[in-house]
Amino acid sequence: MSAVSxxxxxxxxxxxxxxxxxxxxxxxxxxxxxxxxMFSELFLFGALFTTRFVLWGNTRPNLSQELGLxxxxxxxxxxxxxxxxxxxxxxxxxxxxxxxxxxxxxxGVIFFIMVVVMEWNIFGLSGSLFGIELFGHLKPSDGVYxxxxxxxxxxxxxxxxxxxxxxxxxxxxxxxxxxxxxxxxGVEATAIYWxxxxxxxxxxxxxxxxxxxxx
Amino acid sequence: MxxxxxxxxxxxxxxxxxxxxxxxxxxxxxxxxxxxxxxFIIALLKAAVIIQNFMHIARLWQEESH
Numbered sequence: 475m476s477a478v479s480x481x482x483x484x485x486x487x488x489x490x491x492x493x494x495x496x497x498x499x500x501x502x503x504x505x506x507x508x509x510x511x512m513f514s515e516l517f518l519f520g521a522l523f524t525t526r527f528v529l530w531g532n533t534r535p536n537l538s539q540e541l542g543l544x545x546x547x548x549x550x551x552x553x554x555x556x557x558x559x560x561x562x563x564x565x566x567x568x569x570x571x572x573x574x575x576x577x578x579x580x581x582g583v584i585f586f587i588m589v590v591v592m593e594w595n596i597f598g599l600s601g602s603l604f605g606i607e608l609f610g611h612l613k614p615s616d617g618v619y620x621x622x623x624x625x626x627x628x629x630x631x632x633x634x635x636x637x638x639x640x641x642x643x644x645x646x647x648x649x650x651x652x653x654x655x656x657x658x659x660g661v662e663a664t665a666i667y668w669x670x671x672x673x674x675x676x677x678x679x680x681x682x683x684x685x686x687x688x689x
Numbered sequence: 690m691x692x693x694x695x696x697x698x699x700x701x702x703x704x705x706x707x708x709x710x711x712x713x714x715x716x717x718x719x720x721x722x723x724x725x726x727x728x729f730i731i732a733l734l735k736a737a738v739i740i741q742n743f744m745h746i747a748r749l750w751q752e753e754s755h
Contacts, residue, residue, distance in 0.1 A: 502749075505748060505749055506749065509746075509749060532725070539716075539720075543712070543716055546712055547709070547712065550705065550708050550709065550712065551705070553705075553739065553743060554701055554702075554704070554705040556743075557701045557704070557742075557743045558698065558701055561694070561697045561698060561701060564697075565693075565694040565697070567694075665743075665744075666744050666745075669739055669740075669743040669744045670744065672739055672743075673736045673739050673740065673744075676732050676735045676736050676739065677732050677736065679732075680715060680719065680728045680729070680731075680732050683719075684715065684716070684718075684719035684728055685719070685725050685728055685729075686723075686725070687723070
């Protein structure tokens with residue numbers, strides 16, 4: 475969104491120097507657009523969240539509490555590093571910006587692995603550490619529990635994965651000096667999106683792991 | 690500028706601590722009480738903290754650039 479086209483000739487004449495929209499206006503529009511996009515996504519996640527209560531009621535599958543808690547902590551710390559990254563570029567601290575973005579992406583990947591490899595257990599592994607069960611046993615075919623669990627975690631994991639891709643893109647562009655303290659919408663948008671993914675998990679985590687009686 | 694930068698970093702750290710504490714409280718409530726409404730309220734609190742401090746929702750109606 476770099477320029478606005480207008481038809482009336484008199485209006486064009488009034489702006490002989492071109493019709494570039496001021497950056498602050500672009501920024502406001504970009505922010506509003508991103509928030510509207512996230513609001514639209516809320517319907518998707520809201521539907522999944524509601525489905526959990528309709529189909530599971532006051533019960534839940536018996537999942538590894540430690541694994542869920544650890545995954546949540548990792549995602550929260552990742553969000554903190556993304557915030558740090560955005561703050562750093564806004565203050566011209568290129569080194570911290572790049573380093574924090576990379577840490578955030580790495581933690582996002584760890585979260586993704588924890589969900590897909592450990593909780594979903596796609597490789598059919600088994601094992602424990604200090605009495606903590608490391609791999610899940612719930613399958614998508616396990617009735618409503620499996621179906622809802624995989625739909626919720628799967629949709630969320632997909633967003634985590636896309637968030638990691640966005641972070642790596644801004645990291646790569648940041649290395650080439652693409653962002654400045656004055657202009658870094660890409661970083662801000664990625665950070666907001668990443669925090670949004672975190673907000674979704676803030677609701678999904680208790681809904682999947684904590685609420686209701688384990689069966 | 691340095692004060693502003695330090696304050697911003699501090700806000701991030703404070704937010705992380707608040708979220709960590711709320712997560713622990715949430716876990717304890719689930720294990721010992723199982724109060725569904727309380728868990729939902731904590732989730733709302735956590736979301737509000739993230740939206741306010743990390744996502745800067747206030748910027749939506751602020752006249753500012755980077």
